[in-house]
Amino acid sequence: MVAKVVTVSSGKGGVGKTTATANMAAALAAGGQKVVCIDGDIGLRNLDVVMGLENRIVYDIVDVVEGRCRLRQAMIRDKRLPELYLIPAAQTRDKNAVSPSDMVRLCDDLRTDSDWILIDSPAGIERGFRNAIAPADIVVVITNPEVSAVRDADRVIGLVEAEEKGPARLIINRIKPEMVRRGEMLTTEDVLELLAIDLLGIVPEDERVVVSTNRGTPIVLDGKSLAGQAFRNIARRLQGDSVPFLELDNQGGLLGRIKGLFRPGGD
Amino acid sequence: MxxxxxxxxxxxxxxxxxxxxxxxxxxxxxxxxxxxxxxxxxxxxxxxxxxxxxxxxxxxxxxxxxxxxxxxxxxxxxxxxxxxxxxxxxLGLATRLFKPHPERPAPSVDTTLDGEAAILVRRTLRSGIKLQHPGHVIVIGDVNPGAEIVAGGDVVVWGRLRGTVHAGAEGNLQSVVCALDLSPTQLRIAGNIAITPQRRGKPLPEIARWVDGHVIAETWNPGK
Known part of the structure; x- marks a missing residue:
């Protein structure tokens, strides 16, 4: 096995990086892949909470880097999915406790023994962000259909390009089809026109996501949730499958939506 | 050694x-x-x-x-x-120590633009990028909001210009800015600042210049 390292980033905080990381990881693991998640947000960790593994933390990433434990000891196995692991961030240190080269070394050690390594990047574009993207093979940029989030995503995409990490892939999170229909929210086309990168997925707003992150149960394990379906599709696209985008607008019909996606310029 | x-x-x-x-x-x-x-x-x-x-x-x-x-x-x-x-x-690093402004005496058009030096950039300028050049700047690609172009001469954008653009930054009022979709956050020619009005309808190629004390933008009209 040679794992692919996927870093989830956004620039702006609160757009859903951690939720997306946890759910992509769970979806990949549910499909039989061996997945290791790394929380890159040292000092403000919460991937462990979203994954429901907080109470099992003994060692963290800083312990590994500073040699207080072996890599295996810091890998927490998920309760439900035996092929899903988490390396938590330290809560008592800051981003400077780890360097970009530490992250590259850590991922190189993990690569031979897993299929996917998912890194949850902190908000911002400083040290923590540079740590998170240093080992990345694929950078996934996540944004909301809001002008400020899109602006930050654009900046992050530029930085990823400058670091020669290849073209980033985009997830648009928390789309409200009702508001888009009323013309009160940026549409998928508006966002794509500006960012001009490959779209990996569109995730609709879903109240059940809040419940799932609070409980530490990934929404992808909820068969009825549309957001869960969106994340399952994203995981399949990451693996190279071609999956059509979710039908979010019931009135426009599938054809209308596809036409909308490819209409040059929009209006 | x-x-x-x-x-x-x-x-x-x-x-x-x-x-x-x-x-x-x-x-x-x-x-x-x-x-x-x-x-x-x-x-x-x-x-x-x-x-x-x-x-x-x-x-x-x-x-x-x-x-x-x-x-x-x-x-x-x-x-x-x-x-x-x-x-x-x-990488977002500066490439010169001083702003060109205060150092040089306001040069005449002919000398600054000797040989009409220009830089050609063939990619999208994303938020956070600042492109500075003493001559002309030509971009093939979009200039996104949050990106900034500062040129001693003219600026030509073959794409959407939505960031901040400053032509004739060393005081040349003859400088122009043109783009296929000219909707910058802010447009400056020499020391004059203009804010683009909200666009309605389809964008057309436009050229902005300094005429009689105003920055004006004219649509390129192939019929003329």
């Missing part, structure tokens, strides 16, 4: 000039120099003059990381190589 490293205090912090030599060797000499004088360098803002070295993003970002681990902020990279300059710019 060890390559030479020269360190000088300037108004903006420290200016480190590297001599001739192979890059790996120069880099290790620089790091040694810094480790010798950790306290002197700690918290410093450093501008690095790399001479004719051709550096790519991997080398430059690695150096920046190494310096930041020593608590040194690399803010500018000066170079005679256009490749290195462009690398530095994409």
């Amino acid at each position: 060890r390559p030479k490293v020269e360190i000088k205090g300037i108004r903006e912090g420290l200016l480190v000039t590297l001599g001739e030599g192979e890059w790996p060797e120069l880099q290790s000499t620089l790091v040694e120099n810094i480790q010798h004088r950790v306290d002197f360098f700690r918290g410093a803002r450093v501008a690095l003059d790399v001479g004719n070295q051709i550096l790519h993003a991997v080398e430059l970002s690695r150096l920046r990381d190494m310096l930041s681990e020593q608590g040194i902020a690399l803010w500018a990279v000066l170079s005679n190589s256009p490749t290195t300059e462009q690398t530095a710019q994409t």
Whole structure:
């Protein structure tokens, strides 16, 4: 096995990086892949909470880097999915406790023994962000259909390009089809026109996501949730499958939506 | 012989000039120099003059990381190589120490634009990128909101211009800005600032210029 390292980033905080990381990881693991998640947000960790593994933390990433434990000891196995692991961030240190080269070394050690390594990047574009993207093979940029989030995503995409990490892939999170229909929210086309990168997925707003992150149960394990379906599709696209985008607008019909996606310029 | 490293205090912090030599060797000499004088360098803002070295993003970002681990902020990279300059710019580093403004006496049009020097950029300028050039600037691609172009001469954008653009930055009122979709956040010609009105309908190619005390934008009309 040679794992692919996927870093989830956004620039702006609160757009859903951690939720997306946890759910992509769970979806990949549910499909039989061996997945290791790394929380890159040292000092403000919460991937462990979203994954429901907080109470099992003994060692963290800083312990590994500073040699207080072996890599295996810091890998927490998920309760439900035996092929899903988490390396938590330290809560008592800051981003400077780890360097970009530490992250590259850590991922190189993990690569031979897993299929996917998912890194949850902190908000911002400083040290923590540079740590998170240093080992990345694929950078996934996540944004909301809001002008400020899109602006930050654009900046992050530029930085990823400058670091020669290849073209980033985009997830648009928390789309409200009702508001888009009323013309009160940026549409998928508006966002794509500006960012001009490959779209990996569109995730609709879903109240059940809040419940799932609070409980530490990934929404992808909820068969009825549309957001869960969106994340399952994203995981399949990451693996190279071609999956059509979710039908979010019931009135426009599938054809209308596809036409909308490819209409040059929009209006 | 060890390559030479020269360190000088300037108004903006420290200016480190590297001599001739192979890059790996120069880099290790620089790091040694810094480790010798950790306290002197700690918290410093450093501008690095790399001479004719051709550096790519991997080398430059690695150096920046190494310096930041020593608590040194690399803010500018000066170079005679256009490749290195462009690398530095994409990494968000400055490529000159002074703004061109105060240093030069307001030159006449003919002398600044001698030979009509221009820089051609064939990619999208994303938020956070600042492109500065004493001559003309031509972009094939979009200029997104949050990106900034400052040109001594004209600016031509074959794409959507939505960032901030400053033509004739050294005072040339004859400078123009044109774009296929001219909707910048802010447009300046010499010292004059204009804010683009909200566009309605389909964008058409436009050219903005200074006419009788106003910045005006005209649509390109193929029929004329």
